[in-house]
Amino acid sequence: MGITRRIIFPTVRIFLWAVIAVALVKIAFAGADVTTATDPLRPTAEIVEAHVAATTGTITNKVTVKAAVVADAATPVRATLAGTVTKLLAKGGQQVDAGTAILLITLETPVDPTVTTDAETGVQTVTANKPKIKTETIKVPHAGTLALPTLKDQVVSVGDVIATVSPGTMSVSGTLTPDQQYRLLGAPADAEVTLKGGPAPFTCTNLRIGAAAAATDTTQVAGTTGQSASGVVTCAIPAGAVAFPGLGADLAITNGTAENAVVVPVTSVxxxxQNGNVWVVQPDGTSASKPVTLGLTDGETVQIVEGLALGDQILQFIPVGDGGKPDCSNPATFDPTVCAG
Structure with a gap:
């Protein structure tokens, strides 16, 4: 072992350094071989556009909205006559039925005195007349808990809020993205509610869709990729369902089902x-735009009502740069991948 360390290893090291030195001298004086093949460089890769065939399937347009339980707002009760509150017929905090009278408003209108003249003496007699009195009994529009801040002898004007009635009911409410709102055109009157940590799913009724509340900054919808809110959906919780304001919920709205429908991926359209465009693959391998009539969508596939036949080959993805940016205000060209960002 001593001979190996003292003689063999140093000899090998000297030999390696000699080889490196010779190589460096050759490169310095002869140059490195940088010659290339005589054949010109040609690309060896080819970009192939993915194709997909129109197939049949069952498609269900089911939109699930992240929502929350909210207490239904109190209904204002307004004065329908300008005058003075002359009588209170109910008390604040009282449970009232629809049509319950809560107060009386009285309006006194002065009537000019009657002046008579004696024909013989010419003396005039002035007789005071009683004022013209009009009364209005104010009633609540529906049952609930009454809040009555108005006082007796208070002067009110037409349209003044003189009381409110809290219905004591609750609803499920959530915000909608533009693509969800389009998918809910002609939505049904009910939906399925699943409360977080609550009872089994149940059906809510009186489903309503309206515009989103105006805000100084853009409100983004929970569970979406940065899409802004364009609408609000609300559905009434039935009596007997146990819920609490602020409780999270999933609101599942089924807006149609089609069986044995011609379907394609949404990325192809x-x-x-209502209306859209697909790119049909031609016999020579090129593609051509073709208008189609759209039906239901589940967010991944879309029904083709007219314009494609079963088995037709189309591009799986819309050609980049074709047609420019779609008109996001037009439902026929609305593209959630571009418009809902």
Whole structure:
């Protein structure tokens, strides 16, 4: 072992350094071989556009909205006559039925005195007349808990809020993205509610869709990729269902089902509502735009009502740069991947 360390290893090291030195001298004086093949460089890769065939399937347009339980707002009760509150017929905090009278408003209108003249003496006699009195009994529009801040002898004007009635009911409410709102055109009157940590799913009724509340900054919808809110959906919780304001919920709205429908991926279609465009693969391998009529969508596939036949080959993805940016205000060209960002 001593001979190996003292003689063999140093000899090998000297030999390696000699080889490196010779190589460096050759490169310095002869140059490195940088010659290339005589054949010109040609690309060896080819970009192939993915194709997909129109197939049949069952498609269900089911939109699930992240929502929350809210107490239904109190209904204001307004004065329908300008005058003075002359009588209170109910008390604040009282449970009232629809049509319950809560107060009386009286309006006194002065009547000019009657002046008579004696024909013989010419003396005039002035007789005071009683004022013209009009009364209005104010009633609540529906049952609930009455809040009555108005006082007796208070002067009110037409339209003044003189009381409120809290219905004591609750609803499930959530915000909608533009693509969800388009998918809920002609929505049904009920939906399925699943409360977080609550009872089994149940059906809510009187489903309503309205515009989103105006805000100084853009409100984003929970559970979406940065999409802004364009609408609000509300559905009434039935009596007997145990819920609490602020409780989280999933609101599942089924807006139609189609069986044995011609379907394609949503990525293949420009537009998402009513009308759209697909790119049909031609015999020579090129593609051509073709208008189609759209039906239901589940967010991943879309029904083609007219314009494609079963088995037709189309591009799986819309050609980049074709047609420019779609008109986001037009349902026929609305594209959630572009418009809802």
């Amino acid at each position: 420009q537009g998402s509502v």
